[in-house]
Amino acid sequence: MIVFPQMGVEPIKNSAVKLPKIGWVQFRPSREIPSDAILKQVRVVKRVSGWYAMLALQWDVSIPDIIPHGNPVGLDVGLTNFIATSDGLLIKRPKFFIDAERKVKLLQQSVSRKRIGSNNWQKAQKKVALLHEYVANCRKDWHRKLSHKICNDAGMVFVENLNLVGLSRGILGKHCLDAGFGQFFNILEQTCFKRGVYFQKVDARKTSQICPNCGTETGKKDLSERTHSCSSCGYITDRDVASAQVVLIRGLAAVGHTVKMLAEGKFIGIPVKQESPGF
Structure with missing residues (x-):
């Protein structure tokens, strides 16, 4: 596993992420990345089926507490x-x-x-x-x-x-x-x-x-x-x-x-x- 703790300005563009000292790497996103989120960290993991990138995002949203309700x-x-x-x-x-x-x-x-x-x-x-x-x-x-x-x-x-x-x-x-x-x-x-x-x-x-x-x-x-x-x-x-x-x-x-x-x-x-x- 390789961890990139600091990302540059606009590190994501057109399904590609810019990794420090490596450059632009194409990836297939599993879900849509919010436009107002900030990419803080990337973890690259190698498995037998291929390479995977886990993106850690900072997103300014309010998360309501779930209260007991219903069945x-x-x-x-x-x-x-x-x-x-x-x-x-x-x-x-x-x-x-x-x-x-x-x-x-x-x-x-x-x-x-x-x-x-x-x-x-x-x-x-x-x-x-x-x-x-x-x-x-x-x-x-x-x-x-x-x-x-x-x-x-x-x-x-x-x-x-x-x-x-x-x-x-x-x-x-x-x-x-x-x-x-x-x-x-x-x-x-x-x-x-x-x-x-x-x-x-x-x-x-x-x-x-x-x-x-x-x-x-x-x-x-x-x-x-x-x-x-x-x-x-x-x-x-x-x-x-x-x-x-x-x-x-x-x-x-x-x-x-x-x-x-x-x-x-x-x-x-x-x-x-x-x-x-x-x-």
């Missing part, structure tokens, strides 16, 4: 269902790297058979890098589409404030990294900001051990136990949906909204829907 949605993330929403929507987790792992193994075996530093070795290395970049792009594209789907009918979105570093170092760390929870939360927060949806993280402790209907602590559940059944009030629903409802209750309490219990009709009668990863 609230709580989200619970997991490895069986990537997300479960408080209104009963379940979306299965696509296994991006796991599905491509066999092909990665074959390509890496091909690399190991080549003489290090040879042209064939470099070509084989490039194939491995291209596959990893393709998997990463598929994951990011899916995260972006899912974040927009969540924001379509929501005015407030609440998620768990998870210890992502700890999850990545656990026994299921490989699957947690493949799911990309941290990237999804960042993309979801950006999407909420662009679409005027309120976003907030809440305490993630014991969300799967509390009944969202009566608040009774039900204790730890095995991973194989996929149904929440409260012995105190008799409320039964999917385990992940119950966790999402607890997240929603905590989020509403954090923003000062009155929380209605499930027995009063807030979540009663909402079916659990299954959706494929495609949109």
